[in-house]
Amino acid sequence: MAKETTSYKSQKVILSTIIYVFMIVFTLIAIVPVWLMLVNATRSTPEINAGISMLPSKYSIANWHILTGRGFKIAVGFRNSLTISACVTVLCVYFSSLVAYGIHVYRFKGRAILWNLIMMLIMLPASLSFIGFCQFISQLHLRDNFIPLIIPSIASAGTVLFMKQYMDSVLSFELIEASRIDGAGEFMIFNRIILPVLKPALATQAIFAFVGSWNNFMTPFVLLSKTDMYTLPMLVQMLRGDIYRTEYGAIYVGIAVSLIPIIIFYAFMSRYIISGLTMGSVKE
Structure with a gap:
């Protein structure tokens, strides 16, 4: 009985871990494109042409003007x-x-x-x-x-x-x-x-x-x-x-x-x- 309880708990932990992994992956899929758009709004045209960056730059005000x-x-x-x-x-x-x-x-x-x-x-x-x-x-x-x-x-x-x-x-x-x-x-x-x-x-x-x-x-x-x-x-x-x-x-x-x-x-x-x-x- 104890072994069955331990096995059930381990299966529950594995299932919960898989669910959380999928949730994190789907969250990143939804957030990353929006974040890249916001980051590119702060970058200059040469920086955008240079490639993808996850970090904001300093050209947001210039882009606004x-x-x-x-x-x-x-x-x-x-x-x-x-x-x-x-x-x-x-x-x-x-x-x-x-x-x-x-x-x-x-x-x-x-x-x-x-x-x-x-x-x-x-x-x-x-x-x-x-x-x-x-x-x-x-x-x-x-x-x-x-x-x-x-x-x-x-x-x-x-x-x-x-x-x-x-x-x-x-x-x-x-x-x-x-x-x-x-x-x-x-x-x-x-x-x-x-x-x-x-x-x-x-x-x-x-x-x-x-x-x-x-x-x-x-x-x-x-x-x-x-x-x-x-x-x-x-x-x-x-x-x-x-x-x-x-x-x-x-x-x-x-x-x-x-x-x-x-x-x-x-x-x-x-x-x-x-x-x-x-x-x-x-x-x-």
Whole structure:
């Protein structure tokens, strides 16, 4: 019996060691490219051409002056991207949660048809409707406008699916019935009781919506033609032009700056995911 216990413990230690090794390897795979990008943002073009280095250099300020001294309107790009991404995140998360809540709680005629329609939309590639969407926006004379970049985020089938599945696992109908008995209206129940229960799922989808909107390049590239309305990914794409072709340090600075809001937003929202993992909707 003692030998079996010792053998079991040794197998457990070996398995734990293998898991930790894989975790460390995967962590390095994820971190090293980002670190190299940040390091290259501090190096000069000759140093970058000389080879890879893991240690920062002293040319970050010089690269910044090169980047901003040739017409790279980083403040404008930040403002436009932040405006679009913030609006998209709020609208996408709130209205998708509202739709998922309606499908989850209410039993109405056509509910199954609506749910099957949402599932069908998830399976359709977004590229199929892109040309038609752009033509529709042109007919509405909404080119060079942020509205077509923001309003369609209300209809996010993937977010509705995620929120519906999350509600199926954590949302208690007793909580809703108790709120109705206390005299709360349906919108009050959703806004003040249901949304706090959904914090982990809301934070998860907020991260996806914000990152997706922030990194979106094709739709703004087609719909926006005024330089003052360019988003940050569009400005970063301009770094590939002739004016920056040989200034690799400045290019890396521009790319690094475009990632800062994503990292900050993820760091801020991830704490809601972690804090809500063990949170229950009803206390016994």
